[in-house]
Amino acid sequence: MVLDPQLRVVEVNPAAEDLIGRSAKRLVGETLFDLLDLTGSGIERRLDREHAQLIARGVSIGIAGQERRVNLTVSPLSTHPGWRVVTLTDAGQEDMAGDTGPDVSLKAPAILAHEIKNPLAAIRGAGQLIARKLEPGDRGLTQVISDEVDRIARLIDRMQELGSNTREPVGPVNLHESVRKAIATVRAGAGANVAFSEEFDPSLPPVLANRDMLEQVLINLLTNAVDACGEGEAPSISVRTRFVSGLAANVLRLGTAVRLPIEVSVADSGPGLDPTLADHVFEPFVTSKKNGQGLGLPLVKKMVGDMGGRVSYRRDQRAGLTIFKVHLAVSEPRQEAGDD
CATH class of the missing domain: 3.30.450.20 (PAS domain)
Incomplete structure (x- = not known):
């Protein structure tokens, strides 16, 4: 006032x-x-x-x-x-x-x-x-x-x-519905020259997540991908889902390590991050964008962590792709003693 x-x-x-x-x-x-x-x-x-x-x-x-x-x-x-x-x-x-x-x-x-x-x-x-x-x-x-x-x-x-210390509730979420909504949101604001592609595993079960948070994570990753490749020749972004066996998180639930077999990845054809930033990509205020804030990826990491998942980054120089992967747990009904 x-x-x-x-x-x-x-x-x-x-x-x-x-x-x-x-x-x-x-x-x-x-x-x-x-x-x-x-x-x-x-x-x-x-x-x-x-x-x-x-x-x-x-x-x-x-x-x-x-x-x-x-x-x-x-x-x-x-x-x-x-x-x-x-x-x-x-x-x-x-x-x-x-x-x-x-x-x-x-x-x-x-x-x-x-x-x-x-x-x-x-x-x-x-x-x-x-x-x-x-x-x-x-x-x-x-x-x-x-x-x-x-x-x-x-x-x-x-x-x-x-x-924020507030954790949103998690439950069964259809991963592919969230991915498609996020793609539609980002595609509407991206240039017509940016090509989006999808490769989904239709057999995947629901993931354990919060729907709004999951969609925000995907929107952030897709928006970063558009920013990274939008100015290059033939810019392309691909989203892939698959089941990955054997991956466990460093998160315990009821004393047991939580497995994270559901993977969704966002890959773009941009030039990739400055190699000196690769180990700090999820830290606040780290960015290679001219007008970037350096808070989008730390927020992605926090939201994924709040859902019990894990997010990672790698650069595939041979394929010329920057890839972010999110791994989530399967949402399964808890088995009661004596159930088959």
Whole structure:
């Protein structure tokens, strides 16, 4: 929220509307104290210092008659004396700093994402405020600010997905239905010159997966394949499914190693990754794309791992193919004692 010197709301974004439970039309013109009950938080008296930045983490305040634990930041706008940008986030969803589990490398981007959010909101608010003061023909640079903030926000969303501890439920999923839906989605946005081919084993049983996550994994891999080969001559992408015996994951379920006999692979005719990046392809921020974020493949690895599967990469120089393989478990009804 952007506040004027009297602490009246001038601008709000959709996130503020959702958190406070009112539309922008009803929020604009209200004072901060009309919207938030800051009694006992110690924040109210600190707001008297209009040039100071205020950061309060895990503070309890009243919003719409309910007590909420939030992270609150108040940042002064140096270009407009007395004006401030207020950001609020739900502290209950972002308490990750003490996590030192095995996936700490994935938690770090999410923690960083939280720290970026507050100044990012201030930048957006300042840009919106400046735009209101300019003639329409002079708002080009403020639009650049808005566009870049949106781009960073999308990056932050993906970073937070990497740090999420939430695991979606898994169950029987028809692999070929998910593959075909993913191909249709990616093909619609790919160039007409990109050739897609399929080689399916129709006898494969349902896999143990989450349908939405599996389709997102496939969309990410196919999109990467399009990006990798789309500019070359006769670009082609092939998707293959098959049964592979003897492959077991380093995952235990009920004390037994889970076998991953179902394989789906995505191969593209692109030039492949920089060899120096091959061993780090699933790490955050590793990318060979000019405008890449380096988060797509780490997210693929996380989602596949959450489904109890495994993902791998290799470059077949002889065939000129880059290949990503996903291995998943078979979804089978559990056998009861005495069953044949």
